[in-house]
Amino acid sequence: MSDASDAEFKRGSGTDSDPFDIVIVGAGISGVNTAYRIQTQLPGTRYTIFEARDAIGGTWDFFKYPGLRSDGFSWRPWLEKTPIATAGSILRYLRLSAADTGIESHIWLGSRVKSANWSMKSQAWEMTVISNNRVERVWTRFLVLGTGYYDYEEALPAAIPNLNSFAGLVVHPQFWPEDLDYTDKKVVCIGSGATAITLIPVLAEKAANVTMLQRSPSYIVSLPNPTSASFLQRCIPERIAYRLNRLYFMIFPILFYYFCRMFPVVSRNMIRKDAANQSPGNYPMDTNFAPRYNPFDQRLCSAPNGDFYAAIRNGGAKVVTDSIEQVVEDGIILKNGTNFDADIIITATGLKLRLGGNVNITVDGQPYSIADKLTWQNAMLQDLPNTVLVMGYTMASWTLGADATAFLLCRLLKGMRKHRLTCIVPRLPGDKSVQAYPLMALSSTYVLAAAEVLPKAGDKGPWRRRMNYFTDMFKVNYGDMTEGLESYQGDFAVTGVKF
Numbered sequence: 001m002s003d004a005s006d007a008e009f010k011r012g013s014g015t016d017s018d019p020f021d022i023v024i025v026g027a028g029i030s031g032v033n034t035a036y037r038i039q040t041q042l043p044g045t046r047y048t049i050f051e052a053r054d055a056i057g058g059t060w061d062f063f064k065y066p067g068l069r070s071d072g073f074s075w076r077p078w079l080e081k082t083p084i085a086t087a088g089s090i091l092r093y094l095r096l097s098a099a100d101t102g103i104e105s106h107i108w109l110g111s112r113v114k115s116a117n118w119s120m121k122s123q124a125w126e127m128t129v130i131s132n133n134r135v136e137r138v139w140t141r142f143l144v145l146g147t148g149y150y151d152y153e154e155a156l157p158a159a160i161p162n163l164n165s166f167a168g169l170v171v172h173p174q175f176w177p178e179d180l181d182y183t184d185k186k187v188v189c190i191g192s193g194a195t196a197i198t199l200i201p202v203l204a205e206k207a208a209n210v211t212m213l214q215r216s217p218s219y220i221v222s223l224p225n226p227t228s229a230s231f232l233q234r235c236i237p238e239r240i241a242y243r244l245n246r247l248y249f250m251i252f253p254i255l256f257y258y259f260c261r262m263f264p265v266v267s268r269n270m271i272r273k274d275a276a277n278q279s280p281g282n283y284p285m286d287t288n289f290a291p292r293y294n295p296f297d298q299r300l301c302s303a304p305n306g307d308f309y310a311a312i313r314n315g316g317a318k319v320v321t322d323s324i325e326q327v328v329e330d331g332i333i334l335k336n337g338t339n340f341d342a343d344i345i346i347t348a349t350g351l352k353l354r355l356g357g358n359v360n361i362t363v364d365g366q367p368y369s370i371a372d373k374l375t376w377q378n379a380m381l382q383d384l385p386n387t388v389l390v391m392g393y394t395m396a397s398w399t400l401g402a403d404a405t406a407f408l409l410c411r412l413l414k415g416m417r418k419h420r421l422t423c424i425v426p427r428l429p430g431d432k433s434v435q436a437y438p439l440m441a442l443s444s445t446y447v448l449a450a451a452e453v454l455p456k457a458g459d460k461g462p463w464r465r466r467m468n469y470f471t472d473m474f475k476v477n478y479g480d481m482t483e484g485l486e487s488y489q490g491d492f493a494v495t496g497v498k499f
Contacts, residue, residue: 019124019139020046022413025357027051027107028058030146030390030402032094033073035103037406040075042413048138049103050129052112052152052357056098057091059148073097074403077242111136115360116143118385123422123490125386141422144409146390146402147357150174156352156446160190162326169344173199174351184208186341188332190324191348192218193444194301199348201307204316211340212319213332217291218298219271222278222306253396254468260295267295278309288319296395298444350446355389355454374436374456376426376484377475378466379405381455385425388412389455394440396469404472411481415499423488426462434458441465 014020022038024031027049038045055061072078072090076097098104111131118125125143129136155174163170171180173195183206189196192214203210236244260267275289291298303309311317322334331341361368363384370389373382378401380388390405392398416424428434436456440447457465462484466472480498487494 014048014138014140016122016124016126016137016139019141020048021140022047022142022144023113023125023127023138023140024049024144024146025113025359026058026146026148026390027053027056027098027109028061028146028148029073029094029399030148030392030405031058031144032056032098032103033399033402034144034146034390034406034409035106036073036075036097036101037403037410039101039103041407041410045413047106049107050111050113050138051107051109054110056095056104056107056109058146059150061091073399074246076100077239078246113357113359115362117362117365118387120364120385120423120491123488141386142413143387144390145356145359145387147355147359149353149355149391151352151354151358153358154352155347156350156449158190158347158349160324160327160347160349162328163345163347165329166327166331166342166345167329168342171344171346173346173348180344182207182344185343187211187344187346188213188340188342189346189348190214191346191350192216192301193348193350193446194299195351196346196348197301197303197308199346200317201303201311204311204314207316210311210317211342212317213324213334213340214288214319214321215323217287217289217321218301219291219295220275220289220301220303220308221271222274222309223302223304249397250400250469254470257296257395257468264294271295271300275309278306278313280313283312287321293443298442299394350444350449353446353450353454355391370455371453374426374428374434374458374463375439377408377462377481378457378472379408380424380426382426382428385423393466393469394442400469401466401472404466404469404476407473407476408481411476411499415481415497416487418499419487419494419497420489421487421494421497422490425486425488426484427486428458428463428484434460434463437465439465 022045024034024047031049035047035049038047053061072093078093098107108131111129113127113129115128116125123141125140127138127140129138155172171177182203185207187203187207187210189199189203189210190213192212196212197218197220200210200212272285272290276285279285279289312319322336322338325333325335327345331339332345333339356370361384368384370381373384375381375389378391388405388409390402392401412424435458437459438451439454439457457463482498487497
């Protein structure tokens with residue numbers, strides 16, 4: 001692993017006369033996983049990873065709020081007892097994974113990619129990288145954007161009336177102070193999404209009281225998260241048990257998703273009944289736990305071992321559903337006239353989305369806007385040569401989607417090498433028969449707010465939204481990966497290529 005203190009970039013490759021084969025932007029889950037697939041499926045490939053932050057980890061290094069949870073890689077067993085991991089444990093796991101596989105030595109920390117220009121003449125990307133206040137120029141044949149989809153620099157503005165008048169501390173989870181002491185404090189957490197549901201149980205352990213203030217309810221599903229070895233782990237070898245557990249956590253969400261979409265009323269009642277069984281007997285369920293939308297119109301929130309409901313039962317937290325009239329010096333006044341005293345207000349109202357890591361992309365010097373384009377196989381972008389944008393699933397594990405994209409990348413690169421191609425570019429059919437739709441089939445506020453900056457999906461062929469991990473992997477292994485692609489050998493277009 002290298003950082004900004006190194007005197008020079010390694011010049012064995014990455015120059016205009018000797019470009020890298022691949023540059024990966026981002027050393028989080030997406031970047032590290034992609035690097036592993038490149039190493040194992042395309043041995044000898046010259047690649048490097050540029051990470052703007054000073055540590056490996058991406059999202060899990062950036063977000064510091066308590067209770068954050070994630071998952072792991074298929075190629076490195078998760079051997080901790082709890083299948084739903086905390087941010088700290090996933091960060092340690094990620095860094096060990098990068099170190100043990102040699103990926104760490106390819107990572108340049110403190111190196112922000114500011115711009116990338118594709119040249120059809122040279123068939124390469126020329127990139128501007130800022131490292132230790134130096135401007136470096138780096139060339140690569142293929143570009144991978146493993147930057148996630150959150151904006152690390154700016155939070156989604158919270159439209160909360162008169163928030164500036166609050167005399168206490170206002171905290172956005174995206175910029176959580178690591179030294180924040182909420183012990184014996186009165187905390188109001190505004191929001192009802194995954195961030196709020198994750199925060200509430202942890203805050204309730206130390207705070208004097210915690211109020212989750214929501215404008216409208218969300219679906220909150222309890223998931224088992226055992227803290228000791230399961231029966232399976234005690235009876236069979238640990239690595240086999242891990243694979244079986246992982247398979248369960250891959251299949252169950254897919255089945256549950258399709259069940260909810262096929263039977264919205266039944267699933268709605270089922271989730272509500274589960275919430276009622278875990279809440280105090282006299283709790284106002286219709287007001288606080290009956291969303292106006294069907295399951296999976298927005299993402300479902302998960303509560304490992306029902307920790308969210310346990311915080312309510314134990315009296316450490318409560319849920320209030322109403323709109324805010326205004327924030328005052330010592331708290332919040334609701335539309336119904338209720339006044340809440342607060343020492344700390346947490347604005348868990350959604351995260352700002354941004355794809356591509358804010359890299360200024362041009363093609364032969366002409367500006368390229370991601371928002372104006374469609375995604376091809378949910379990986380490449382219309383009219384953008386030799387580039388893969390790594391995205392996970394919105395309804396399941398991010399890591400699974402990122403892995404499917406990494407396998408797709410390797411298949412594309414193998415096909416390019418087989419046919420001696422130097423460039424591939426997704427192109428829409430000339431008859432303009434593909435209709436554009438939002439990339440994410442969600443009605444969440446933060447997703448709708450990002451509609452103008454996200455690429456789109458199409459209604460047919462390789463432009464459609466991805467389905468699930470199993471269908472995606474089947475397509476990656478056996479499907480036609482050339483539909484909608486233009487192929488080039490230097491300046492010459494090549495037709496009839498199949499791979």
